[in-house]
Amino acid sequence: MTAGTSKAIAYVLLTIASLITIVPLLYTVSLSLQTEKEMLSAESVLWPESPQWGNYSTLFEEAPFGSFILNSLIVAGAIALSHLIFDPLVGYVFAKFEFPFKNTLFVAILATLMIPLFVRMIPLYVMMSDLGWLDSYQGLIVPFLMDGFGIFLMRQFIQPIPDDLIHAARVDGAGEFTIYWRIILPQCKPALAVLGLFTFVFQWNEFLWPLVVTTSERMRTIPVGLTQFSQEQFQLWHLTAAGSVIMFVPTALLLIFSQRYFVRGITLTGLK
């Protein structure tokens, strides 16, 4: 087999694989633009005769979809912001400081990566209930303000920054926080961009915890709101599809704006 044929085979197989991932998503877009009649017809409708953009506004009338979007933006935004504040600071401490119990504490933080959400789910639910935080933004946000992975990522990124820079600043009399803020953080911009974007998208997509902690419709995030909507109104598949398309927007933006960067980013941060 020559290199040429093997490349041709690779193209064919990769094209098939890409179609398998993309076509169902495109069909969801099509479904979101179909009339009820097209959606319920016994024959297959691959693309609507005239796109029903009105489905998107109908969705907002049928369910408090505006609240879902707002809740998701607030929750994913607040968690991403908190990661951007704390992960580099903690990563910096473990990369550049010497102090008693350093290794023990670092291992203790990394070990939390082995604690899955299903183990925390019941205790956190009880804790939120005791605090009166069920069905609230605090309940949705606070348990996810930091995680071991973001800290590990930032530590790895900060470690190669030369110590000389820090020492020189200390000799010049800079305060410790100034050193972090003025010298370390500006060097972390690429890592912070990856950390912020991926944290936002993964939190935007998160399903289990918002399902557990919200009880009223108006506090639901989009994944939970959409799932409940489709279970209550299962004949309105075209509207569920419209909600799915809206839900997909941040991922699409992430894809469009980062591209090459993005494949590297996912190699780094893909661990949820």
Next chain:
Amino acid sequence: MATSAEAPQRPEPVELPKRGKRAKRSPIARRQARTAYVFLAPALVFFAIFFYYPIADILNTSMLTGQRADEFAGLDNYTNAFEDPQARNAFKVTLQFAVATTVGAIVLGMGLAVLINQKLRGSLAFKLALLVPYLTSIAVVGLMWRNILDPELGILNRILSDLGLPTQEWLNTHPVATIVAVTLWMTTGYTMILFLAGLQGIPDVYYEAAKVDGASRWQQFRRITVPLLTPTTLFVSVMAVITGLQAFGQAYIITRGGPGEASDLFVFHIFELAFRSRNFGYASALSVLLLLVIVAFTLVQLRIGRKREVQY
């Protein structure tokens, strides 16, 4: 990270004393330690409250019973779990699901990575296309496939009937296989990226030497690629087993654990016990058991991996 290369190599202005065993710390070292703890304080409090306390709490709750989880039950919840046919069924289903998704992830991920690694033009487009589902919420993925696979309204069955073929009720006839397929649809792009990183670490000289020796492409794959990918394969399999054992959305959104209890994934089972039946004690015990299974799997896989490690 580009800055490190350009930094001038000067002797350090302030030589920090190395850590001595309980030796007296210099004022500089002490000040450094104090700063470190000030910066760390919020994180230490956070991880203690939201990660370590829950572990202690779930161990405690797992030994309680009753609607309000206030009666001491000792190890009853644990012993009951082993005899509970529903829990055993959920465990069996979840094990099948985790093994199937892991094997699928390795085969498909490695296969696609090898294909894409041939320096094709447009490979970035393929990578992005294959990665999209991984960044899509399980809610969107689940709802989409439930609709596509629906016996009457689903587009697949409508296409089949347009073609005069019999329609299929995949979610009723093969619920576990179906959610395995949906999961692979969602995660294979990510596995592929991991394998790709592994492939790029294999030096070209091995392949060149093999070509000189007249090895076929299949022999190269079998004798060079697969063995040298062992660390990646190990990492992927550990990850896939861990995520497979704690899958939830697939059951909650797509199958509701059914038909009957045919796709009753373990975490879905725990969720229903805790938040529908309000049986916190028993649900906690099942959570602890699943965690132990996950830890055991990870340790065994790491041990197998270490034995299989190859070096050329």
